[in-house]
Amino acid sequence: MKIEILGTGCAKCDKTKRFVEEAVAKAGVDAEIVKVENMDDIIAYGVLITPAVVVDGDVKIVGRVPKVDEVIEWITQ
Structure with a gap:
């Protein structure tokens, strides 16, 4: 599984x-977590507001920090 955090390095993106790291640890899932900071790469997903989370190419959330429980739900389905 590949999880991408889209954001330019703001506090919300870091959070x-x-x-996401906490959710992966709690769920015991094997996942590659990648921080994407290049605006061209972010826009390629159709995302204009960060932070955003992409799981295996599927944009899950845009413009707010997800709760740990939300992330666990996405990665364990």
């Missing part, structure tokens, strides 16, 4: 990355 999102921490929450």
